[in-house]
Amino acid sequence: MSVAVLLVAGLSVLMVKAVERVGAMPDPATSAPPYTPSEEPSGVYLDDLTTGDCANGLYRDEDTITDVTVVVCTGPHEGEFLARVVLPNGRWMGESASERMTDSLCERYAGTLIRSGTTAGESVTALNFYPTKEGWPDDRSGLCFAVHKRDDGTKLAAPIRR
Numbered sequence: 001m002s003v004a005v006l007l008v009a010g011l012s013v014l015m016v017k018a019v020e021r022v023g024a025m026p027d028p029a030t031s032a033p034p035y036t037p038s039e040e041p042s043g044v045y046l047d048d049l050t051t052g053d054c055a056n057g058l059y060r061d062e063d064t065i066t067d068v069t070v071v072v073c074t075g076p077h078e079g080e081f082l083a084r085v086v087l088p089n090g091r092w093m094g095e096s097a098s099e100r101m102t103d104s105l106c107e108r109y110a111g112t113l114i115r116s117g118t119t120a121g122e123s124v125t126a127l128n129f130y131p132t133k134e135g136w137p138d139d140r141s142g143l144c145f146a147v148h149k150r151d152d153g154t155k156l157a158a159p160i161r162r
Helices: 002-025 094-115
Strands: 042-045 052-058 067-071 080-086 123-127 142-147
Touching: 080 094, 094 123, 094 142
Parallel strands: none
Antiparallel strands: 042 067, 052 067, 052 080, 080 142, 123 142
């Protein structure tokens, strides 16, 4: 009998704690909406890009790029983010192997989109960012972008055809 009373009392405490926690959750009407591209360019970490984001800042003279400026895909942009691929866990494989594996995985997941071009009929090619020794093994992500096929700074003017 005392076990049942303790069990009921314990459940009551858990229910009160659950109600307190639910009450402390942010109100969906007032919390910030998820990230969506807007007319205004915004700096976004590469880790926060989502498929279909269009970006500028891919061709900077830096050894490591950690962020880009996200812009609308119907305006001029250097590239469109197509996929994030994860290389297998393990010891650092070397820069050339990391690059080859990223290229292979990007081709598998985004190759069809690369070959389809943009909705404006522009030809595109792949630009892939691969993991580095400095980030390994915590960051094993390769990033797959579509960029204009011309290698003269020409920007895309439309999203990738899907």
